[in-house]
Amino acid sequence: MKVGVLFSGGKDSCYASFLAKKAGYDICCLISIVSENPDSFMFHTPSITCVEKQAEAMDIPLVLVKTIGKREEELYDLEKAIKLAIKKYKIKGIVTGAVESVYQSSRIQKICNKLGIECFNPLWQKNQEQLIKELIKNRFDIVITGVFAYPFDVSWILRKIDKNFINEIGKLNEQYKIAVAGEGGEFESLVLNCPLFKRKLKVVGFKISGSGNAFRSEVRLK
Amino acid sequence: MKENLLIVNICKEKLHYLEFVKPICDILDNNRIRYFVRDYIKVSKDDLKKASRIIICGTSLFDNYFIKNLRYFNWIMDFDKPILGICGGMHIIGSLFGGKIRRCTEIGFHTEYFSKEFLGLKEKCEVYHLHNNFIDFSKLNDFEVYCGGEVNSHPDLVNSEEKISKSKCSQAIKHREENIYGMLFHPEVRNKEIIRNFCLK
Incomplete structure (x- = not known):
């Protein structure tokens, strides 16, 4: 299945990408939201512009959308980014690095449900110590x-x-x-x-x- | 009989295993409960004989493929040990007993009301929803509804100003005579103790 990864450049979205690839999914694009609000509830913000270099290093196209980062309104920008990815890369599903946050995860689930695509959360409810240990074992440099x-x-x-x-x-x-x-x-x-x-x-x-x-x-x- | 729980995986997509089955395995590991996992199309007579009880896990909002393959679940009607169906697993139980799948989307945390104690949950409890479908178990005489649907039509709840879900969906059910349980919400996200409590039944 062709998928896009909601990508912040942090450990969780990178590890979710790794697991998706390992399970045989075709990662057609990375989708990143650059928020002007450093305190966004929804999106990772420190060093977010690094996603461009990371996408180059992975040789995967990047869909980058900016948002002013107002609570709930930033979800429209996320939906816009996913729609762009569906149109350009024909993805049938989104992969996220959500682990515990129901706030983030339920909002992404609702957008994917509305757009008629699958939502994959391979780290969902994962034990955090186990997660960190797996990252080190799989040679993630973080x-x-x-x-x-x-x-x-x-x-x-x-x-x-x-x-x-x-x-x-x-x-x-x-x-x-x-x-x-x-x-x-x-x-x-x-x-x-x-x-x-x-x-x-x-x-x-x-x-x-x-x-x-x-x-x-x-x-x-x- | 020594505990040896069978977890039935109904996910069509490989990656969904990590989201809907693995968290249940983790809960059992944390409670030192022995288990084994099978894809639903591979459940054998030997597996059913070995299993001390069964959990049928849920799957994603768009993954309804299992419902076209109900014949693989006919064993439910004869299995005489406890069964728990989560979300899609509950749809399977309801379908086998003659229920019809209906549309209702609920996603995220909701506060639900339990009319009677249900695997440790009682009165008001916050649960995690992730479904597009449900089965109205109030129409199935074999089952009692503990939460959602007709329970929410009780005048005390209708007139309540508290933030309690008015969901029309049957959320928690039990067979009146057999140890067959179903829940539409996901205990692997909130109320993990339900899994342990089920293992004590």
Whole structure:
């Protein structure tokens, strides 16, 4: 089946793409929404413009739609992007990296239902520790691009997700209930390499903004 | 008899397994309940003999292929151990007992009212819906409806100002004599304890 992936460039949408490909689905395009609202409820925002380089590295066409990011109104822009993908790439289904968020998932399900296409959520309800371990096992090269909860600080920005990360995030989970895979919006990530990439991406510049326990980075890739 | 639950997969699309079957497997793993999984067209007599109880999982909004293959589920009518049908699994149970599939789309969290305790759920509970279809079990004499449909027409609920779903769909049902349960909502997303409670029946 021809599918499009709702792609943020983070670990979950990349891993969902990997699982779809592994199961034999034909990923015809990546669909990304660039929100002007950094606090969007619906879309991942830190370093979102990196999706262009990631799509190049995967050699998969990208459908990019901008939104001003007003709550609920941004869904029209998402629907517009999916319609574009259906028209241009004849996709019959959407793949998402949704794990826990019923807010995001139910809205995407409603759009797909309206447009008459399948909605696939291969990470749905997945144990978060298991998810992180599988990413490492499958050689996903991931860095943190945003942190949004106590006790994170700026030192976590651009930190690699590896075995040390798992140990530390496990302790934060015990002490502060930080979700191990960031499903509560505690952090956002960016994939620099994975089995779907034809070449590895490199961070060549970044700009960090924020204060206290909330920082985000805008990364430049090569 | 040692617990050995059979999970029946009705998903036509391979990728849906991870969304509708794997989360049920995870709940059973977390509760240390032994199970095995079969695609519905491959369920054998030996599987049915081995199974201590059965869960028929749901599938996606557009995946209704299983309903054209009801003959693969005729074993339900003779199986004498507990069966739980989730969403599409509930459609299969209702269809075999003579129910007709009707259209009703509900997606997301809804607060439903349970007239009687149902596998641990009672009174008001938030459940996760993902369906385009339902079967009106109030028309099937063999079944009792615990939630949704006719339950919601009770005057106390109709006049209630609380945010309770007025869903016309039968949401939770049980066979009056057999241990056959059905639920339209998805316990793998919210109310995971239902799966464990079913395993105690």
